[in-house]
Amino acid sequence: MNFTLTQRLRIAGVLIAFGLLIEAGTLLWNSPIGFLVFLGIGGLFIACGILIYLLTLISAPAEHSASSVLASKKSVVISS
Secondary structure, eight states: OOOOOHHHHHHHHHHHHHHHHHHHTTTTSSSSSHHHHHHIIIIHHHHHHOOOOOOHHSSSOOSSOOHHHHHHHOOOOOOO
């Protein structure tokens, strides 16, 4: 599937938020399984969200190349 930049960032944000909700919920547990869920499931969601976010930033196409920015600045002429 081909997601746009905003869709991939939204998916990453939802994964991170869901992982934080899971971790916040496990803070109320007083058993060892709470720590396993905190680290295993909550940490997994947060790690996946961060990974998707970073991969989205790396794979995003550049808006303008340096040469096109320089060319557009040279073509602007201020007349008085």
